[in-house]
Amino acid sequence: MGCFSTQLGEGTAFEAELAACINAVNIASDKGWRKLWLESDCTRVVELLYSRSMDVPKKYEEAWMQALNRLQHMEFRVTHIYREGNRVADALASPNVQSNLVSELLYQDTIGVVNLRLH
Structure with a gap:
């Protein structure tokens, strides 16, 4: 279990959740973790992760695609949390x-x- 904080500049709450998920996947992958359970209070982000959809804002497309590729090498679970x-x-x-x-x-x-x- 862990946590992190990153300055994102201006953006929507959805973009902040998306960036946090991308960062979490990258951190886990860089540490060599093979299991990741991610919780998000943003149902849209949870849906995107379940479906592996590329329906993300343009500025996140490349980072999102890289995160999805990294997830292919992990045992991954995502759940919604209030x-x-x-x-x-x-x-x-x-x-x-x-x-x-x-x-x-x-x-x-x-x-x-x-x-x-x-x-």
């Missing part, structure tokens, strides 16, 4: 994130702390 279950990613998206907050949220995920969705 935003409430993805608190680490939400924290990392903040420009002023504190490392102790990320560590605490990772720890809570590890021990199975429930984060309820209240309407």
Whole structure:
């Protein structure tokens, strides 16, 4: 289990999720990992990964194709996770994130702390 944060500049939430997935695949591949389970709170990204579709914004086409090629050499699973279950990613998206907050949220995920969705 791990996390990372990267400056992306301006873009949509979808583009941020897409870039995060591409980065995660690249990191896993570069580390020689052969198994990867990716969770995303963006259903469109999950659908793209399931279908291996190239229906991505033009500026991501090359990186996306490379990520899909890397996935062919891995045992890969992608699942949708609700935003409430993805608190680490939400924290990392903040420009002023504190490392102790990320560590605490990772720890809570590890021990199975429930984060309820209240309407």
